[in-house]
Amino acid sequence: MAIKKVAPKTKTKRSKGKKRPIAADNAARKEKIWIGVYYMIPLLMLALVFNYCATGSKDSTRGDVASNSSSRVSKKAGKSVADKGADSKAGIASSDTPRKEVKAVVKPVVIPKDVNNDLEPYLIAQGSANILASATTTQSGSTKLYSADKAIDGSIENNDSISAAKPAADSPAWWQAELSAPAEVSSVVIYGAGSACSQGKLLGGFEVAITDEAGATQTRRFNEGGYALEGYEAWALEAPIKLKSIKINSLNNKDAIVLREVQAIGAAQSEN
Numbered sequence: 001m002a003i004k005k006v007a008p009k010t011k012t013k014r015s016k017g018k019k020r021p022i023a024a025d026n027a028a029r030k031e032k033i034w035i036g037v038y039y040m041i042p043l044l045m046l047a048l049v050f051n052y053c054a055t056g057s058k059d060s061t062r063g064d065v066a067s068n069s070s071s072r073v074s075k076k077a078g079k080s081v082a083d084k085g086a087d088s089k090a091g092i093a094s095s096d097t098p099r100k101e102v103k104a105v106v107k108p109v110v111i112p113k114d115v116n117n118d119l120e121p122y123l124i125a126q127g128s129a130n131i132l133a134s135a136t137t138t139q140s141g142s143t144k145l146y147s148a149d150k151a152i153d154g155s156i157e158n159n160d161s162i163s164a165a166k167p168a169a170d171s172p173a174w175w176q177a178e179l180s181a182p183a184e185v186s187s188v189v190i191y192g193a194g195s196a197c198s199q200g201k202l203l204g205g206f207e208v209a210i211t212d213e214a215g216a217t218q219t220r221r222f223n224e225g226g227y228a229l230e231g232y233e234a235w236a237l238e239a240p241i242k243l244k245s246i247k248i249n250s251l252n253n254k255d256a257i258v259l260r261e262v263q264a265i266g267a268a269q270s271e272n
Contacts, residue, residue, distance in 0.1 A: 121156055122189045122232055122263070129268040130154070131185060132246070135177040139257070141166025146199060148175055151259040156232075158194030158260075165250075165257040172250035173257045177264075182213035182242040185266035190222070190248065192229030193258035201228035202258045205251035208235060210264075213242040221251065240266070 124130070130152070137148035146164035155161045165173040188210065192202030205224040211217045218241075222233045243264055250257055 122234055124263075124265055127268055128186075128265050130263040131179065131183045131243070131266045131269065132177050132262060132264045135179050137163075137175070137177045139163060139165035139175040140168055140171070140173050141256075146258075148177075151175060151262045152177065154261070156191050156261045158196045160196070160198055161260070162193045162197055162199060163257075163259045164193075164199045165259075167250065167253050167256065170253060172253050173255065174247060174249045175257050175259060175262070176245065176247040177262065178245040179243060182244050183264075183266055183269065184240050185210075185243045185264045186237055186240045187265045188235040188237075188246065189232055189261075189263040189265065190229075191232045191260035191262070193260055194230050197258060197260075199258050200256065201230060203228055204255040206257060207249045207251060209247045209249065210237075210241065210243060211245045211247075213244050215244075224251070 132152045133154065135152060137152060139148040141164075142148055143164065143166075146160075146162055148163050148165070150161055151163040153161060163175060165175045167173040188208060190206075190208065193199060195201070202223070204226055205221055207219055207221045209217050209219045218237075220235050222235075223229050243266070246262070246264060248257055248259070248262070
């Protein structure tokens with residue numbers, strides 16, 4: 001009996017799909033790229049055109065602004081040049097005419113007003129008098145026209161009937177009156193020179209010294225604020241004294257003592 005040989009069965013694999021060659025894949029990819037480029041070029045062109053239009057309008061606006069500003073600057077420059085030309089012409093014209101000399105303005109020294117300037121004259125009570133009317137007077141730097149006795153002549157008018165004591169080289173001015181016999185006084189009144197006095201006013205501070213028959217001296221300062229004494233200063237004594245002499249001293253070395261009248265008020269002396 002003959003034996004038959006049977007060929008072994010082979011398993012067949014199912015192909016999921018046919019594999020394409022690599023060259024075909026590359027061609028397909030290139031085709032897709034060119035298609036994309038083909039559609040992108042018009043879009044890029046449109047974008048460029050739009051950008052160009054936008055930037056062109058901005059540049060034109062800037063150009064207008066720049067032209068306007070430059071025209072304004074040129075106008076201002078032209079105006080300034082014209083002004084300078086006019087100024088130079090005016091300068092030439094003014095240089096032809098004679099120049100006026102400019103004088104320096106000197107401001108007057110303002111002297112504070114005397115607080116007593118508007119006061120009524122000192123009222124001497126009935127039965128009282130100025131006992132200095134018969135005193136002997138002396139002063140520093142005495143002159144015949146403005147002698148010391150003019151301060152006890154009985155006039156308080158605003159005129160040149162005044163005494164003017166001038167300061168010495170290194171000492172202040174002074175005025176003095178001495179009684180031949182002591183007399184009782186209760187107050188002292190000093191009138192400064194008025195505005196009509198040619199010798200000026202009583203400026204600066206001054207000190208009044210009164211000496212009694214025993215040689216005791218009382219002093220009081222007036223006008224230390226520096227104002228011009230055009231009115232009067234009155235000194236009411238705490239108690240009457242037997243006056244022997246009275247002296248007025250300036251508080252500085254530069255101001256004169258210019259007096260209308262000096263009064264030492266006391267009981268009127270009998271003529272007997």
